[in-house]
Amino acid sequence: MSADNSGPHKGSFLTAPLMLFTRLALRYPVATIALSIGLALVCTVYSGTRLGYRTSRIDLMNPNSDYNRLWNEYINEFGDEDDAVIVVEGKNRDAVVPVLQEVSQRLSREQRLFHAVLHGVDLEKIRSKGLHYLSAEDLAGIERFLDQSGPIIDGNWAQLNLGNLAQGLAMKLNMLSAKPDSPELAATQEEVSRLVDSLQTMLAQRKNYISPWPGMPSSFATLSELSAEYLLTNEGKLGFVLLRLARNEDGFARNDEAIDELRRLITQIEAHHPGTRLGLTGLPVMENDEMRSSQSSMMWASLVSLAGVAILFIAGFGGIRHALLANLILLIGMAWTFGYVTLFVGHLNILSVSFTSTLIGIGIDYGVHYVARYLQLAGRLRDPKSTLLETSHGVGPAILTGALTTAVSFFAAGFTSFTGVAELGIIAGGGVLICCVAELLILPAAISLVDRSGIGRKMPEPLEVHRWIEPVVRNPRFVLVATVAFTGLLACGITRLWYDHNLLNMQAEGLESVELERRLLEECNQSVWFAVSIADSREELLARKEQLLKLPSVERTEEIVSLLPSDRDVKRPLIAGIQKRLASLPERPPLIPVDHPEELGRGLARLQQWFADHREPRAARQLEQVRDSLRKLPLNDCYNVLSQFQQHMAGDLLSRLYVLRSMSNPEPPQLSDLPQSLVHRFVGQHDRYLLKIFGRGNIWDFEALQRFVQDVRSVDPRVTGNPLQAYEGTLEMKGSYERAAMFALVIILIVLWIDFRNVGYTLLAALPLTIGVLQMFGIMGLLNVPLNPANTIALPLILGIGVDYGVHLIHDYREQTGRFRMSPSTAVAVLVDSLTTIVGFGAMMIATHRGLQSLGRVLTIGVTCCLFTSLVMLPALLSWMSWKRGGEDEAQPTPEPKRLRHGYATGDQHPGEHADEHGHPIVADGRVVGREISFPERESKV
Numbered sequence: 001m002s003a004d005n006s007g008p009h010k011g012s013f014l015t016a017p018l019m020l021f022t023r024l025a026l027r028y029p030v031a032t033i034a035l036s037i038g039l040a041l042v043c044t045v046y047s048g049t050r051l052g053y054r055t056s057r058i059d060l061m062n063p064n065s066d067y068n069r070l071w072n073e074y075i076n077e078f079g080d081e082d083d084a085v086i087v088v089e090g091k092n093r094d095a096v097v098p099v100l101q102e103v104s105q106r107l108s109r110e111q112r113l114f115h116a117v118l119h120g121v122d123l124e125k126i127r128s129k130g131l132h133y134l135s136a137e138d139l140a141g142i143e144r145f146l147d148q149s150g151p152i153i154d155g156n157w158a159q160l161n162l163g164n165l166a167q168g169l170a171m172k173l174n175m176l177s178a179k180p181d182s183p184e185l186a187a188t189q190e191e192v193s194r195l196v197d198s199l200q201t202m203l204a205q206r207k208n209y210i211s212p213w214p215g216m217p218s219s220f221a222t223l224s225e226l227s228a229e230y231l232l233t234n235e236g237k238l239g240f241v242l243l244r245l246a247r248n249e250d251g252f253a254r255n256d257e258a259i260d261e262l263r264r265l266i267t268q269i270e271a272h273h274p275g276t277r278l279g280l281t282g283l284p285v286m287e288n289d290e291m292r293s294s295q296s297s298m299m300w301a302s303l304v305s306l307a308g309v310a311i312l313f314i315a316g317f318g319g320i321r322h323a324l325l326a327n328l329i330l331l332i333g334m335a336w337t338f339g340y341v342t343l344f345v346g347h348l349n350i351l352s353v354s355f356t357s358t359l360i361g362i363g364i365d366y367g368v369h370y371v372a373r374y375l376q377l378a379g380r381l382r383d384p385k386s387t388l389l390e391t392s393h394g395v396g397p398a399i400l401t402g403a404l405t406t407a408v409s410f411f412a413a414g415f416t417s418f419t420g421v422a423e424l425g426i427i428a429g430g431g432v433l434i435c436c437v438a439e440l441l442i443l444p445a446a447i448s449l450v451d452r453s454g455i456g457r458k459m460p461e462p463l464e465v466h467r468w469i470e471p472v473v474r475n476p477r478f479v480l481v482a483t484v485a486f487t488g489l490l491a492c493g494i495t496r497l498w499y500d501h502n503l504l505n506m507q508a509e510g511l512e513s514v515e516l517e518r519r520l521l522e523e524c525n526q527s528v529w530f531a532v533s534i535a536d537s538r539e540e541l542l543a544r545k546e547q548l549l550k551l552p553s554v555e556r557t558e559e560i561v562s563l564l565p566s567d568r569d570v571k572r573p574l575i576a577g578i579q580k581r582l583a584s585l586p587e588r589p590p591l592i593p594v595d596h597p598e599e600l601g602r603g604l605a606r607l608q609q610w611f612a613d614h615r616e617p618r619a620a621r622q623l624e625q626v627r628d629s630l631r632k633l634p635l636n637d638c639y640n641v642l643s644q645f646q647q648h649m650a651g652d653l654l655s656r657l658y659v660l661r662s663m664s665n666p667e668p669p670q671l672s673d674l675p676q677s678l679v680h681r682f683v684g685q686h687d688r689y690l691l692k693i694f695g696r697g698n699i700w701d702f703e704a705l706q707r708f709v710q711d712v713r714s715v716d717p718r719v720t721g722n723p724l725q726a727y728e729g730t731l732e733m734k735g736s737y738e739r740a741a742m743f744a745l746v747i748i749l750i751v752l753w754i755d756f757r758n759v760g761y762t763l764l765a766a767l768p769l770t771i772g773v774l775q776m777f778g779i780m781g782l783l784n785v786p787l788n789p790a791n792t793i794a795l796p797l798i799l800g801i802g803v804d805y806g807v808h809l810i811h812d813y814r815e816q817t818g819r820f821r822m823s824p825s826t827a828v829a830v831l832v833d834s835l836t837t838i839v840g841f842g843a844m845m846i847a848t849h850r851g852l853q854s855l856g857r858v859l860t861i862g863v864t865c866c867l868f869t870s871l872v873m874l875p876a877l878l879s880w881m882s883w884k885r886g887g888e889d890e891a892q893p894t895p896e897p898k899r900l901r902h903g904y905a906t907g908d909q910h911p912g913e914h915a916d917e918h919g920h921p922i923v924a925d926g927r928v929v930g931r932e933i934s935f936p937e938r939e940s941k942v
Helices: 015-027 029-050 066-078 093-108 136-148 162-176 183-205 218-224 256-272 283-317 321-344 352-378 384-415 419-451 465-469 476-496 512-524 538-548 568-581 597-613 617-632 635-662 676-682 702-715 722-756 759-782 794-814 824-846 850-881 936-941
Strands: 052-054 084-089 114-118 120-122 228-230 238-245 277-281 347-349 531-535 554-558 689-695
Touching: 015 029, 015 384, 015 419, 029 321, 029 419, 066 531, 066 722, 084 093, 084 256, 084 283, 093 114, 093 228, 093 238, 093 256, 114 676, 136 568, 162 183, 162 597, 162 635, 183 617, 183 635, 238 256, 256 277, 256 283, 277 283, 277 512, 283 321, 283 352, 283 512, 283 824, 321 352, 321 419, 347 352, 347 419, 352 384, 352 419, 352 794, 352 824, 384 419, 384 722, 384 794, 419 722, 465 824, 465 850, 476 759, 476 850, 531 538, 531 702, 531 722, 538 554, 538 689, 538 702, 554 702, 568 635, 597 617, 597 635, 676 689, 689 702, 702 722, 722 759, 722 794, 759 794, 759 850, 794 824, 794 850, 824 850
Parallel strands: 052 347
Antiparallel strands: 084 238, 084 277, 114 238, 120 228, 531 689, 554 689
């Protein structure tokens, strides 16, 4: 209360129960403190053994939402494990592949920590069944080729004699001349052309050989070269090893042991391969890095904020003991809160783990206001018990109202659909009330014990903040006009305020997993993020894949069903026939006799004449060139060249036949032919198939993510995956915070009206908050500080914090008569309260986790704005409103001293006055010397 113009107390409905419990605490202080500490120890043990941690982002989502049901369906089918990714970077494929193999071998030995290791796909079993991947038409073409080569396959390799070939082809062309449009004629012409090209090349260069045999289907050629397919990209310069990690479910950061061992192994392997670089990323690694970063950041922020709060408390009130008592009782309240969390929620999640810093920043406020009023009254009421009762009576209702409004702002989040936000609201709201109750009940008992001892002989002197503020608000109209102008200027920045949805921007700078993810996106458009689509059949999945690849936002897909070909029943007999025909191939082709060059020349001449007659001058000219080349060779050289060519041709044919035979297993490919680590990733428990869908561009960016989500849903409305979880979760979180802020505002106004029973006072108490929030958003826009999923929680938080200051000022205003002057206790309490809150939340700005940094930054800006509006703007407004209650220099009438409910005089008007049992003031040496007066009948009413 002001020392100059106090008025009668305006009673609150909270006063009676508060005074009852305060009297009990003061009557039994030792028992009160002992019971409090005992309960704190019980809560600590209980929470230490029972409190769990839920660190997955899925634990933050609304389990009843449609998108989360789809995610749970995916988890039930394929499990909730994501791949960790080791990235190997080298100069070329030859440098990368050996490192991939070594990494995979080392990881496979650590089965306790790693499983499902995959660096490539062993296709040896699939290769033996390669003909199943050809179409029925391709198989029919192979059969025709084998029919033409039948005599050779049966052992008549002399068929490859060049003279015989030339004579046979000439006869065949003459026979087919009657059917000029026959496909067989065109095929024979092509056969002649290949043979002549091959022979001409051999005669011209001697060393090079071009096969004259028809090419196999492209898919067959690809399969024939396969034995293992490695996970490579960027022209083989980047390789990947995928693996699953063992979890330590009891820790806050899951996979700790596995990731630590993984990084140790990577360091060792990298040291043995100086030309390569190894890195670690993947969603499990990124989440683990985030958890560790936030956990470490929160620990240091909590320690810094606790130390900063204590220092500010001591500096503001000029003494150590009351600051120490208030902080120790805050720790007791936090221990109770952990017990409350364990009992009613049972676990902490990624968001709710921040509640400790929240309680340090807010919970100490109640001790600040209590000590401020106690020290103001202690100079007049020398008996600690009477002073504490008067303190509880005067400031207790305001503290409780402030705590209720703050708790309401948190509890309002409990009505939102986003589980992470709702749990944080329930935890922080309950914690605020618990810390308030601890300060209001235990602090009086502790102060009573300490100040009645020899330690309490000297009272500290708080800062005279009210004297600093008084000159500022002496001209209230100027202050109000300046505030409106200043707020309007800042509000211009609101148009530049934006929302950053990118979760990568929340991570700590320099994290290897995050930086590697950015590099993969920039250099090869490769991300660890992908959407997933689930199909019941091979045909359904392949049809969906074809549609998805046409979308502009889809880069590529991955699936396993392409390795399970269709038309098994049709292809099986064809392949069995091919295998049977190739069962008896020789190890090497026999020596093929060489015709005399004259004989070969005559055969080539017949072919040349046929092409000339049928107006094919190019082929005729080419044949003439071959004949001319043979004529110019000495006879022995000509024999040698022709023999070499024939043997090359036979060896080439035999190699092709062997490749065909190696891929002619008639049994169709099965999932058992593939590595289990691959099958496990793409085939579910109920034999449903998975399709991974990778977006084009940086889908961590919200606009690209939104396009990707909309596109893939246009093909499969039931698509899910981490990108869609993040998209929906971010939108739901943002909406939850906004709804929580709206709920909180409405409920806060209701609580304020219940306390003040006056609409005007209710709006005045909320005014500093309203102006402060407007200024906060404007400053954020001007400084380019975006809202994001981490700092949007500041919306409901700042409501509860900001309105608390207005509550105390309006209670102070109602206690006075005459022109309003902020009382010393309210002024110093609001200042210290604000500064401790700023330090409590501002300590988050030292965090390496950029999400926590942004939360600390936003709350610091918001509380600073509310501090200005509470200590400058609202006092000026109240001073101007109370002008008619008495001028600034007008002498105030001295009210008749009176007794309080608990039997002590106020002595507000004249320090040194007190009232005896008859209500008359008494003075002794300028100090209050009154004694305790008992009014049993009044006490019973209280």
